[in-house]
Amino acid sequence: MPATEQSARYAEVRAATGRLIRGLSAEDCAIQSMPDASPVKWHLAHTTWFFETFVLQPNLAAYRGFDPTYGYLFNSYYNAVGDRHPRPERGMLSRPRLGEVLAYRRHVDEAMQRLFLSGPLAQGIAELIDLGMHHEQQHQELVLTDLKHLLSRNPLRPAYQGPWPLTPIRPRLRGWIDFEGGACEIGHEGAGFCFDNETPRHRVWLSPFRIATHPVTHGDFIQFVEDGGYRRPELWLSAGWDAVQARGWQAPAYWERRDERWRTFTLHGMAPVDENAPACHLSFYEAEAFARWAGERLPTEAEWEIAARHAPVEGNFVESGALHPLALRETPAGGTPAQIFGDVWEWTRSDYGPYPGYRPAPGAVGEYNGKFMSGQYVLRGGSCATPADHVRASYRNFFPPDARWQFSGLRLARDAN
Amino acid sequence: MPATEQSARYAEVRAATGRLIRGLSAEDCAIQSMPDASPVKWHLAHTTWFFETFVLQPNLAAYRGFDPTYGYLFNSYYNAVGDRHPRPERGMLSRPRLGEVLAYRRHVDEAMQRLFLSGPLAQGIAELIDLGMHHEQQHQELVLTDLKHLLSRNPLRPAYQGPWPLTPIRPRLRGWIDFEGGACEIGHEGAGFCFDNETPRHRVWLSPFRIATHPVTHGDFIQFVEDGGYRRPELWLSAGWDAVQARGWQAPAYWERRDERWRTFTLHGMAPVDENAPACHLSFYEAEAFARWAGERLPTEAEWEIAARHAPVEGNFVESGALHPLALRETPAGGTPAQIFGDVWEWTRSDYGPYPGYRPAPGAVGEYNGKFMSGQYVLRGGSCATPADHVRASYRNFFPPDARWQFSGLRLARDAN
Amino acid sequence: MPATEQSARYAEVRAATGRLIRGLSAEDCAIQSMPDASPVKWHLAHTTWFFETFVLQPNLAAYRGFDPTYGYLFNSYYNAVGDRHPRPERGMLSRPRLGEVLAYRRHVDEAMQRLFLSGPLAQGIAELIDLGMHHEQQHQELVLTDLKHLLSRNPLRPAYQGPWPLTPIRPRLRGWIDFEGGACEIGHEGAGFCFDNETPRHRVWLSPFRIATHPVTHGDFIQFVEDGGYRRPELWLSAGWDAVQARGWQAPAYWERRDERWRTFTLHGMAPVDENAPACHLSFYEAEAFARWAGERLPTEAEWEIAARHAPVEGNFVESGALHPLALRETPAGGTPAQIFGDVWEWTRSDYGPYPGYRPAPGAVGEYNGKFMSGQYVLRGGSCATPADHVRASYRNFFPPDARWQFSGLRLARDAN
C-alpha cells in the first residue's frame, strides 16, 4: 500500500475509534466491569501506545514521547517491552483523565502524519503500521463489547445510543450446503494483510460435510431453553455443565425474563429478543450443547473456512450502526451460506492452536498471538461490532469456552452421510 | 437549635462537602477501589438521599423527587426503606454522571431551604436533620479516606492536593497520666447531638489505670518494625498473625521502602514518614501487637473516655488542611493528654457492642448503628480528616480489626501499680 | 491435689477419651471434614503431645520420646515450641496410623505413671498436669462435635452410637429470675483449677437485670423459623445477615425438612426435632437474632455468671450418654435457673477479651488462651458433650460468631426496667 494510501487509511481507522466514543462520559470510559474487560479509556490509550512504541520511537528521529509513564500503564501483555500494569487493575486508573488520553491520541496521530510525510517507509515499518491498524480495529470491537458489559451492570440498563428498529422478519427455513472435503488448503493466501496465526497456508484432509445455510437464530435457541436445555446434563460437555451450575446460567448472557417474554440488553437498552436474528452472547459450551440437542455438531475451523472462502465479505458489520445481530433480509444465491460474515462470530469445534509450521513474528510483536494458543476456541466470520474491512475467511478469532460477552453465536454442521 | 441557625449550619455542612471535591475529575469520583470503599460520587448522592428520604419526602408537602431510581441506587443499608444496590457494585455506576449527582444535591438543597422557611420545624424533624448533617460529616471523612485508597492504587501515586509542609519537630518524651478508676459514668451527657450508640449514659467500674500523654508516633512504630515486629508471632493475636501472613503485611498501610528509607502515600503524594507524627493507617491487630511489644496495652473505650472527658475538642482536624497527622507543636498543660482529639483515631481494646440499656431509634434510622454491633472495635477521638465540630469525648467510631485505610493509630495504657 | 489422687484422676481422664472412640474405625478417626474441625486421631495425639512436651520432657529424667516427628505433627498452635503442621492439613495424615497413635498414648501414659511414682511433684508440674487434663477434656468435647460434623457430611447419615430415647416432655412455661446488679465480682475464686482467662477476679457494675428460667427450646426456635426469621433482615446483625445469605441458612445446623416436619442429625443418626429440648447448633448470629425477634436480648457474660454462681454444677453432661440436649424433667427450686449447666453452651453478648489486669501464664502455655482474644464471643455453662467435672460458673468458652457445629444455644435476658 503506498504511503499516502496508508496515511489516509490510518486517519480513517483512528477516526472510527473516535466516533465510537461520541456521547460517552469520562465515567463511562473509566470503569472496568470485570477482569476480562478493559475500560474504554484503556483501549484508547493502548492502541495509541502500540504506534508510539513499535512505530514512532524506533523510526521517527525527533519523536518525543508524550508521557514516560504511559509505557507502563498501557502495555497489555508484551513482556519483551518491559513491565506492565496488571490487567485486573486497569479500572483503578482515574488518572490520566480521558482528556489527557485524547491529547495523547492527537500527539501520536500528528507524529504519525509526520512519519508518513517523511518519505516512503521501509517495508517493515509499513507492515507494523498495518498491524497497528488491525490491532486498533480489534480494540474497536472490544470497546463496544466491554462497554456493553459495563452498562449491563447498571440496574438502570442505560443505552449506549438511541433505539434502533429491530424489525422482526419472517423466518427462513434452514437448509444445508454440501462440501466434498478431501485434501483442502486453509490459511491465508495472497498479498493482503493477515495475522501470523493465519499462516502458513497448509493442507488438511476433510471428510465430506454439510454446513447450515443460516446461523442458529434466537427462535431456535428459545426452543432449546424451553426444552430444558439448561437443566439436562446429558446435553453438555462436562466442563460446560460445571459452568452452567456454578454460574446459574439459564439463558444466553444479557437475557431477562419478564411477563413471560424474553428481553435482552442491547446497546440501545432493553429490547425484546428477536426470534429471527442470529442467536448471540453464547459461550462455546452453550453453542456446543445446542448443537448436540439439535442432533448436529459445530463445524471445525477448517470446514468453516472452506465453506466461507468464496462468499463475499458482506453483512451486518459495525458500520451498519445496528450494533446487534439482525434478522436476514434476503437469502443469498444457492451454495453460498447466508450471514456467514457479520452479525455474530461463529464458534467452531476447533481449539486455538498453531497451524503446522507456524512461526511467531520475531521481536515483541511475536507475542501478539502465539502465546494465547491454549485453552481457547476459534470463532470465525466477524460480528455486528467488527469493522467491515477487518475480517476475512481465514481470520481466526479466539476466546475461552466460557466467554459470553462477545457477539458470539453458531452455525450447525453435520457429516455428509 | 432555632431553624435559622440549623438552616445556616445545613448550608455550611453541605458546602464543606462541595469543597472536598474541588479539583476532582468525574473519573476520580466514579471508581470503587475495594469493596470496603465507595466512589466519591456515591457518597455525594447517598448523603443527599438521606435528606430526601427521611426529611423531605415525609415532611415537605409539595416535594417532587429528583429521580425515582435514586432511592434504589443510593440507599446504603436501610432495609426498612426498600431494596438497595449491592455495596460492591457501587463502582459499576457510570450513570448517573457526576454532573447529574451535583444537580441532585442542588435540587435537595433548594427543597431543604424551602422546608426551613416553611416555619418552625417539629422537634422530630429537626432531630432528623441534625442526624443527617452528622451523617454527612461522617461521609466527608470517608470521601477522603476512600479517595486516598483509590489514588494509592494508581502506580503514578497522584496527589489529591499540592504538597503540604510536613515539618519534622523535635520528639517529646512520652509520659503517663494517672486515673483513679472506681465507679465512673460514660456515655453521652447533656443536650447536644449524639448518635444512639453513645447512650444511655451508664456506670462502669474501672480499676486504677494510666494512659499515655501522647499517641504512639511513627518513630515508635519504626522501632517495632525494625525489631522484627511483623515476623514474631508471639506478639500478635492469632487472628492478627493470620492477617499478617495472608496479606503479607510488613509495615503500616501505604508505606513503601526506598533507598533504605520509609516513605508513605499521603493525599499530597508520596512523602517521607515523619517520625514525630502519630502513627497512622494501622489495623487494630497492629495496634494491639505494638502495645504487647511495648509491654503495655490498649485502653478500653471506657478508660479512653474518662481520660478525654475534660480535654478541649481541639487539634488537627480536616479544617487544618493538612489531611495527614502532624507532629505535636506544643504540649498541653499537665494532666491533659496531648493530641487526644484529631490527628488519628485511636483504637481501643473494646469491641463495638451495645451499652447496657441501649435501644436503637425507632424506624428506619434505627438501622444506623445497632446492626453493626459485632465483629468491630471501637476507635475514639477523630482524625485529621474529621470535621472539628463532629467529634466529642463520647463519640464511638468502629471498624473491623483488619481495616487500615482510615487514619487510625493508638495510644498506650497500663494498669496502675 | 495429692499425687496419688492426681494419678488416679489422670488415668480416669485418659480412659474417658478412650471410651469415646470405642466402635470407631480408623477411617472415622482420620478424616478432617472442614478446616475448623480436626480428625479424631489428631485429638488423640495432640492431647498426648501436650503431656509429653510440657510435662515429661522437662521433668522425667530418663524419658525417651516416642517419635521425634510427632512434635511437629501434633503441635496445635504453640509457636514457642517450634514449627507446626498447618491446621487445614491435619486431614492429610494417613500416617501415623490409628494404631500407632494409640501406642503413643500408652507410651506416654506409662511414663506419666512413672512420674507420679517418682515422688511428690513440684507444684508447677502438678499444675501443668492439671492443665493438661482439662485440656484433654476440652478435646473430648471436640472429638464428639468434630466427629458429628464428619458423619453429617456422609449422605448415609450414619450414627455414632445406637438410638437413644429422645422422649418428648410437656413444655414448661418460661419465667424470669431477677438480679439486683450493682458492683459485683466475677472471675474465678477459690483454690480449684481454672484457666488463666477466668482471672483475675474483678469488679464490674451491673444494672438490675432478669434472666430466663430456661434456655430457649427447639419449639421456641421453630416459631422463629416459621415467622420468617431467616428472611427478615431487620432481625439480624449486619454480619449475621451476610452469613445467612452467603451460606443459605434456613434453620439451625443439621436440620432437614422432610414431609413437613423438621428432623435433625444427631450422634444417634437422624431424629425428629424435640420441641421441648434446648435449641442447639445455633451460631451467635442466630442466637442474637432470635433474642431480638423475641423482644429480649442475650445476657452479658457477667450477668450469666452472677445468675449461675449459686447453681449446682449438675445437668446433662457427656456422662449421661445422651449426647444431645434433653427436655427438662424437673424444674429446680425457685430462684435457680434450670439447665444452666449442661445440655447446651449458652451464647452471651460479650466478646471474648481479657479481663482487667489479665496476664497470660509465662512460657509456652501462655499461648493457651490470650492470643485468641479477638473476633469471638463467650459461651457459658457446658453442654451434653462436656465432662461434668470440667465446667464451672466462671468457665469461659469462646467461638467465632458464625460457628454452629458445637452444642450451642441461648438463654434470654432483659433489663429490669
Add this chain to the structure above:
Amino acid sequence: MPATEQSARYAEVRAATGRLIRGLSAEDCAIQSMPDASPVKWHLAHTTWFFETFVLQPNLAAYRGFDPTYGYLFNSYYNAVGDRHPRPERGMLSRPRLGEVLAYRRHVDEAMQRLFLSGPLAQGIAELIDLGMHHEQQHQELVLTDLKHLLSRNPLRPAYQGPWPLTPIRPRLRGWIDFEGGACEIGHEGAGFCFDNETPRHRVWLSPFRIATHPVTHGDFIQFVEDGGYRRPELWLSAGWDAVQARGWQAPAYWERRDERWRTFTLHGMAPVDENAPACHLSFYEAEAFARWAGERLPTEAEWEIAARHAPVEGNFVESGALHPLALRETPAGGTPAQIFGDVWEWTRSDYGPYPGYRPAPGAVGEYNGKFMSGQYVLRGGSCATPADHVRASYRNFFPPDARWQFSGLRLARDAN
C-alpha cells in the same frame, strides 16, 4: 474372546487391583488429598459399581445388589444412571469402611463368575465387561498417582513400598527419526478392544516431521530450570505463565531442593532425581515451555501415533514394580523410538476433541469419554503405572494442561526442514 478366557482375564484384572493395596491401611485408602484425586477406597468401589450397574443388574437374573446406597455413592459421572455424590466430597466417606468395600468387591466378583458360568454371553455383554476391565485398569493407574499425591502431602514423606534401586545409567545422545507425512490414517484399527474416543479411524494430512529418539530426561529438564526456565515469561504460553506465578512453580511436581541437589518424592519415599530417566510430573504448560526453550515443539497426537504405530508395546509398565520412570538400558533398533511406551505419558500439542465422525456409544456408557472433550490435552504411550496390556498406539489419554500428578513427560518433535 471366549467366555472362559474373559473370565480368567477378569479374575486377573481384579486381582491386580487387590495387589496394589497390599500394605495400605484403612486410612491410606480413605483420604482425598485434592479435588482432582479420589480416595483409594472410592476407586475400589467405583470400578466394582461399574460391573454391578452395567453388567450384573441388567443381565444376571437373580442378582441381588450389595447395598442400595452404593449406586449413589460410587457413581462417578454417569448422569444417565441417576444422582451421584459430588466428587470433592469423596473424602468425607468414612463409611462404608474399607472392609465393607472389599466385601463388595468379593460379592460382585462371585456374581460375575456366576454370569460367566451361565453360558456364552451375548456380544454386547462381553463388550461391556471388556470395557469394565479397561476401566478398572485406568483406575489402577489412578490408585497409584492419587495415593502418591496423598503421601506427598504428609510431611513425613512416607513410602508406599520399600526402596527400589534407581540406578543411574550413562546418558544417550538424542537423535531424530524422520517421517514423510502426507495422507496418513490414525485411530484404532483391527479387532481388539479400544475406547470410543479412538474411533473412527480416519485420514489426516501431515507435513514431513521428525520425532526424537528418546523422551526428554530429568537431566535435560534440569538445564531448563538452571537456565531460568521458570522465570522467563517469553518461554511460556500465557495461561502457563499465569499458572507458574499463581502456584509458585519452580520445578516439576514433587521436586525438593536440598543441599544444592534435587530430590523427588517417589512411591519409595524421597530419592535423588535420576538425570537419565525420562522427565516426569510435568504439566502440559511445562512440557510446552521446555520445547520452546529447546527450539523444538511438541508433536501432535497424529504425529505421535504415526511414529509409534510399528513399535512393540514394551517398556517400563506397572508390572516392573519400579513405579517410577527408569533410565534407558538398551537403545532399540534404528527407526524405532525408544521408551515410546511406558515410563511416562507423553504430552502432545493436540487438544482432546472428537475425531471426525466420532459417535459416543449409546446409553450411559456413552458418557465415558465424549463429554470430557474440552479443555484437555492428549497424552500418549502409557507410564510406569499403566498395566502393560492396557495401552496401544491409538490410545488417547487426556488431562487438563495444569495437571502434574500423573507420570507425565514429553518427547520433542520438529518440522522436517
